[in-house]
Amino acid sequence: MGNIFPRWINLLPIKLIICLGALATVIAGLTWYVATPKFTRVGYAPQQPIPFDHSLHAGQLKMDCRYCHTFVEDSPHSNIPAAQTCWNCHGPGKVKADSPALEPLRQAMDTDNENYTGDPIRWVQIHETPDYAYFNHAAHVNRGVSCVECHGKVNEMSVVYHAKNLSMGFCLDCHRNVDEHLRPLDQITNLDWEAEDENVGEFYARIASKSGKSEAELMEADGIGEGDSLTQKIVGKHLQGLWNVHPPQDCASCHR
């Protein structure tokens, strides 16, 4: 048997290397783009049994997050409110009592309703921490981590969606750079808070009363003059020192 290979075979290895390299690049790029939480989770906005509008309640009406999510400061788990909480305002003869959108609420609460079942409203969970990761809402909320850090500006969402990717990298990014994310405890549920809004005098007075240094000393160390506004870094740094915040970074702190 003579030579059975045609001439074009000579270039085949080079062509194969180029094609396989391109294929590998495309696969790696696609994996990076579509198989990571920033794609798989962000934007998830399921339809809820009642089209509850956070931008109306928390935004326009300025209801505090904790009116409904009552246990967030005390419990590892931030609760979804019971139907009774809705009933407080939307009960018989109150706000929008007859709205057809509130039918599931009346089925849950109104004993006079012909479709009354008494079963809770089946809200669809949007943010879910996996079983193998321990997360404690109270530990975060009581140490200056606002709702907005993980849930985004819910006060501007008419339909709540998954705003942040909540990957492990997302958690670690904050645990490694905690000063970029802390705010005063009274601003935890103020999702629009910016460090620049903080009153410089009041802030330093509060820090000075706890740290044993004078306000002038602290301001000079930070390079803050009379008319300047605060930055997140400065606020975070002081609060971290004040509360002695050292977020754990070892595996066992979340994977217990």
Add this chain to the structure above:
Amino acid sequence: MASDASTTDQPIHPSEAEGVAREPLVLNNRSMAWVTDRICGIVENRQPLIWWVLFIPSVLLAGLLGGTLVYLVSTGVGVWGNNQPVAWGWAIVNFVFWIGIGHAGTLISAILFLTRQKWRTSVNRASEAMTLFAVVCAGIYPGFHVGRFWMVWFLAPIPNANAIWQNFKSPLLWDVFAVSTYFTVSVLFWYVGLIPDLATLRDRAKAKLAKVLYGLFALGWRGGNRQWRHYEMAYLILAGISTPLVLSVHSVVSFDFATSIVPGWHTTIFPPYFVAGAVFGGFAMVLTLMLPVRKLYGLEDMITHKHVDNMAKIILLTGTIVGYAYIMELFISYYSASKYEGDAFHLRILSGPYTWAYYCMFFCNVISPQVFWFKKARLNLWVVFIVANIVNCGMWFERFVIIPTTLARDFLPGQWGYYSPSITEKLMFLGTFGLFMMLFLLFIRFLPVIAIAEVKGVLPENDPHHPDWVKLKEKRRAAAAAE
């Protein structure tokens, strides 16, 4: 196929002219054509019955390996017997066992090449193949020992959404790098060495499919001067790259133990001791495989008593180094006056639960190779085969002594335990032998077991300065006439 007829004349070799009797590497004045015919014949002719008798059970055992792995992954790691305190059971014992076996291949292919040990040419191809198959078997164990096999990609430093990175201070990570580098370089070295022989098989192939496949893998080799110059340079460079790997891979494996603080592991002698042990066990496995192959396929003229003798001497040398390390470990545990070190070795050799394993190891690895001091023993192939197999067992026991013996007796008696493997682990170990044998038998079936081009290079007629061409020709003619 060429005739097996041999002449009883004195062999011809250039060294005769220099007055130094040097044993020829290929016996019976075999010609280049004979070498090609004999080696290619193994691939081209029907396999002997014994090939099938070995191959079918090997495939079944390899399937058993797959079955145990499916069972392990689908059920969970609890089907293995290892748990606290012995978290590294047979999985790591067998990993170190297999990875150690591979070392003879790299030593033969790289170090013996650089040191111009021409006898390597008859055994390097099969030893390198053995290396690759042993590393394949070895790699299975840590891969599944991580617990969640589908997360095994965490071993590689790939950017990920978890924002976690490998612990570069851990020897376990460097173990991953060492073994994967070792495998990659070994594959390349083996393949580059195969190219001229694949071209030979291509040129001789009669079936279309064989012609196409050997042709594709021969990469258009024509045997021209330019090609040989490039080829030999590539081979030399790869030999240079492989040489440090002979020492580094098992050193890094030994760091898995030596950098811990567990008494019995925390010793500086581990790297040289592991490397010597790996070469020791590797050569034993080479002999275990090559002695039957040599007999079955009539390769006695190429894998001669000289080769067996040389390998037996290496086994004797490295076995004695290993014996020195065993005794030095005991001495240091006494001499250091460290209480924990002393206790660890007291438990290992006298009062612990695995003392039987220690004495098995000591007999197999230190006592049994001592017969190789005697030339008669080195020349008796049965003795060599049996000792090589005893050494194979001994090297397995060595890893068993190092791992469960040490872990079962930690610092605190409250942490003491006893480990015995589950049936799944035992079947899995059996299964890796099946996989290993299956791959090796396939290698014999489809690739030249001896490097044809290299063996031709050590024939006297390849030597342009040969003193007596006429004499050689006469002998050839006489041999042909005698047929």
